Amino acid sequence: MEKPEYLDWLNQYTDAEACTSSQQSLPYYLRVNSLKTTAEEYLNWTNLKLEKTFLSYAFQVKELPPNGLGNTIDYATGWMHTQSLSSMLPPHLLNPKPGENVLDICAAPGSKTTQCAALMQNKGIILANDKNKGRISALANNIERLGVINTSTMNQDGARFTSPHKFQKILVDAPCSGLGSSEKAYGWWEEKYSRNISALQTAILRTAFSHLEPGGTLVYSTCTYPPDENERPVSRLLEKNPNAKLEAVEIPNSEPGIQEFGKEFKKARRVYPHKFNSEGFFLAKIRKP
Ligand SMILES: C[S@@+](CC[C@H](N)C(=O)[O-])C[C@H]1O[C@@H](n2cnc3c(N)ncnc32)[C@H](O)[C@@H]1O
Known part of the structure; x- marks a missing residue:
């Protein structure tokens, strides 16, 4: 997409000029x-x-x-x-505790997996899964360098992930268009891309949620802005699973999710670079009562 067209599009959600210029010097x-x-x-x-x-x-x-x-x-x-500070937010919201069992379904290269392990003081279990075999080696290197000993890696498609075990905490840090993390991504991005990847994000989120224990918590995150990749997959999950509940969270200098998808989306969070001084992110914390 050309920059003027992108700025018009982004202006629907935030001050696009401030957002894109701050992204150049985070x-x-x-x-x-x-x-x-x-x-x-x-x-x-x-x-x-x-x-x-x-x-x-x-x-x-x-x-x-x-x-x-x-x-x-x-x-x-x-x-x-x-x-990045924004990338630390999903594990911060998930708040895994020592002794819990955790699934990180899109884990490579492991920044958030290893943060979860640190929050868990290396106690309990993390299953760190990623579909991309090539990225698993970077994940394994980070696990080793950072002294993580409670994590096993796995190489499954998250949309078809199966495990006989359920998890108390699940992180879905979904593949996305990356408009919040790369200042140049708009150059190749078009709305059609987000509509297409939305189906995969929804499938991974649904599969992950089906592996959540009752009483468990799931955090869905992306580093991008289009609602098709953020509120929409979460809203599809909430529609199909009336037992899934969005939970309010606090993040300084963040904004609510887009409420065209429902009033409860004020509990989701949008993080914009010019307000948060780090990458653009979307976060939703979901509970299974
Ligand atoms: C945003 S990145 C994850 C970053 C990682 N959580 C971290 O903090 O280091 C998204 C990841 O999803 C993986 N991925 C893409 N499609 C997938 C799928 N169908 N199932 C599982 N993982 C997938 C990609 O290989 C990529 O590593």
Whole structure:
């Protein structure tokens, strides 16, 4: 899509000019890996200039090291993981606890899986699944570097995922058009793409929800803006499963979901770069009573 056309489209949802220009210079963030250190110990040790965020383990990097964050000893030792603040939101909302069993159905390369493992203090079980075999090696590398020992990887199509076990917590970080994470994605994107991928997202979400234990929680997230990829798959799930309930969540400087899909979508969250100072995201927390 050409930029003027994209700006017109995005203006339906937010201030498109502010949104796209902020996306060109978003800060870097890192997550202190509590499986290997504490925020206090890490801050005393690292040479990086960091600033606090609203998450106790997440920091904004004020000055990038000359060779990038991925080439630091901090990264190699697994004391930290580079991850956008927005990308830390889905595990933050899911809030997996030590001892729980968790399914991460679209897991690679594992930023959110390893964050879940840290929140669980390596106790309990995570099944980290991804359809793309090539991306499983990056997932395995992150699991090893970050000292995660409670996670097994799996290579299934999430839309057809089967397991004899049910899960207390499930993360569906769905494949999407990525308009919130890549400032250039609009160049190849068209609305038709979102309508098509919406069917896959819906199928993965339904399959995941069918593996949720009663009393369990599922978080659906994408890093994009089109309602076809966000509110629509969630709304289809709610229609087919009257026992699925959206739960209100708090994220600073975020906005409610689009309520054309129903009043309950004010409980979903839209995160825009110019307001949140990190990637664009959509999040919905769903409970099975
Ligand atoms: C947004 S990325 C996941 C990022 C990951 N959660 C993280 O935080 O590092 C979406 C993932 O979905 C995977 N995927 C695409 N189609 C899938 C399907 N049908 N079933 C399961 N995974 C799929 C992609 O390979 C990709 O790794």
